Amino acid sequence: QKEVEQDPGPLSVPEGAIVSLNCTYSNSAFQYFMWYRQYSRKGPELLMYTYSSGNKEDGRFTAQVDKSSKYISLFIRDSQPSDSATYLCAMSASNTDKLIFGTGTRLQVFP
Amino acid sequence: NAGVTQTPKFRILKIGQSMTLQCAQDMNHNYMYWYRQDPGMGLKLIYYSVGAGITDKGEVPNGYNVSRSTTEDFPLRLELAAPSQTSVYFCASSRQGGEKLFFGSGTQLSVL
Numbered sequence: 001q002k003e004v005e006q007d008p009g010p011l012s013v014p015e016g017a018i019v020s021l022n023c024t025y026s027n028s029a030f031q032y033f034m035w036y037r038q039y040s041r042k043g044p045e046l047l048m049y050t051y052s053s054g055n056k057e058d059g060r061f062t063a064q065v066d067k068s069s070k071y072i073s074l075f076i077r078d079s080q081p082s083d084s085a086t087y088l089c090a091m092s093a094s095n096t097d098k099l100i101f102g103t104g105t106r107l108q109v110f111p
Numbered sequence: 112n113a114g115v116t117q118t119p120k121f122r123i124l125k126i127g128q129s130m131t132l133q134c135a136q137d138m139n140h141n142y143m144y145w146y147r148q149d150p151g152m153g154l155k156l157i158y159y160s161v162g163a164g165i166t167d168k169g170e171v172p173n174g175y176n177v178s179r180s181t182t183e184d185f186p187l188r189l190e191l192a193a194p195s196q197t198s199v200y201f202c203a204s205s206r207q208g209g210e211k212l213f214f215g216s217g218t219q220l221s222v223l
């Protein structure tokens with residue numbers, strides 16, 4: 001079993017839809033959770049960063065962590081074609097540990 | 112502020128050739144990393160460094176070597192290129208290990 005599981009998609013939604021992207025993990029020691037967005041032929045860029053459980057909101061994006069279920073989510077409201085990208089989750093147990101990445105979910109938002 | 116700079120952007124190698132992928136960061140980050148990304152496979156850690164003079168293997172180190180003589184630079188060396196090393200390579204840096212990574216724009220390498 002991989003430490004971090006992520007559905008590769010692709011996920012195709014119409015503009016304006018609410019998108020839910022998810023990752024599950026097996027290591028209960030993970031405390032730092034991140035979402036990266038990667039456009040085609042570009043390096044990943046950090047989108048959201050959360051510590052421990054709870055929600056964090058930034059504009060149209062909300063990151064949610066449920067440590068009891070070992071499940072994290074990224075919600076995108078009012079999705080735009082410019083949100084079309086691959087979204088990778090990443091997590092670590094401490095701020096000195098290496099990040100463990102999911103395989104990424106490819107999202108396509110069509111007009 | 113340049114961030115993480117990788118060169119070259121594209122390269123084609125013949126089997127058995129060697130090359131060095133360059134990576135430099137100007138954020139005074141202690142941690143630096145090399146990842147490879149294959150389609151549908153996510154990011155695989157090749158090597159990482161926690162500071163100048165200190166390097167360690169990641170998940171897929173075979174066929175690669177690294178050095179870290181300065182805080183800024185972290186080159187990745189391929190000694191005998193093989194078709195299995197065809198991939199996109201990303202260099203990244205962070206202030207500490209579990210913190211947010213800053214990625215370069217990648218090097219697309221083909222070994223034919």
